Amino acid sequence: MPPSQRRASAALLVVALVLSIALVPSISGPRSSAPSSGVRTSTNGVDYLNVSVTDSLTFETSLSEVQPGDTVHVTVTQLGTIDHTFTLAPTAGFTFPTTDSAGDLDSYFSSHAPLVDVQVGTTTGGHYFGNFTAPPVGVYEYVCEEPGHFPSMSGLLGSGEAPGNLATNTGPGAPVYIIAGSIVGLVIVALVLGFVVGKRRGSSDEMPPERLGYPEPTPTTPEPPHAP
Ligand SMILES: [Cu+2]
CATH class of the missing domain: 2.60.40.420 (Cupredoxins -  blue copper proteins)
Known part of the structure; x- marks a missing residue:
């Protein structure tokens, strides 16, 4: 992988990781402060x-x-x-x-x-x-x-x-799947973007001509004769 592609991939991976870490607490944090629908709405018993x-x-x-x-x-x-x-x-x-x-x-x-x-x-x-x-x-x-x-x-x-706390309900909750899905999705996006960006940069300044589908141009000026 050329240096510019490596740099682009690394930058995007860092962005993906930061986003993942930022998202996790908002999904899995305590929800008691924000009552969801379905919980009692009255305050008078x-x-x-x-x-x-x-x-x-x-x-x-x-x-x-x-x-x-x-x-x-x-x-x-x-x-x-x-x-x-x-x-x-x-x-x-x-x-x-x-x-x-x-x-x-x-x-x-x-x-x-x-x-x-x-x-x-x-x-x-x-x-x-x-x-x-x-x-x-x-x-x-x-x-x-x-x-x-x-x-x-x-x-x-x-x-x-919450009803989900029933002891027989031992599977992971929906937030676990949401977090895992977010992380996997972000990593995939980062890798795809890194590949695309790296490929575009490489095609202009680093991809060898033979990889681009046309032959290397022949030099127009002859090489100077070798010294004997
Ligand atoms: Cu019935």
């Missing part, structure tokens, strides 16, 4: 959890986290036409095996009273209500008990912590 259900067997929830001790008002809106339930398990850190049948869910809830159990009727656009007191710190699973709706209809609600 009352949370409103809006849930919608559809015929495609999905839950959409307005909150992913509530605060322990808060009164949580649940409103479930039927966007389709099929019976559902919104049933919140009372045990922190517990999730149902995804192979569980509706009967398995029923038998669990018969010995573990749900925190809230909203029965959702078939009136499209209808609202169905429930209340519960947010439980001690932990992550809690909610499910639909209608046959065949679990595990498609299930999700996690955090109380005093």
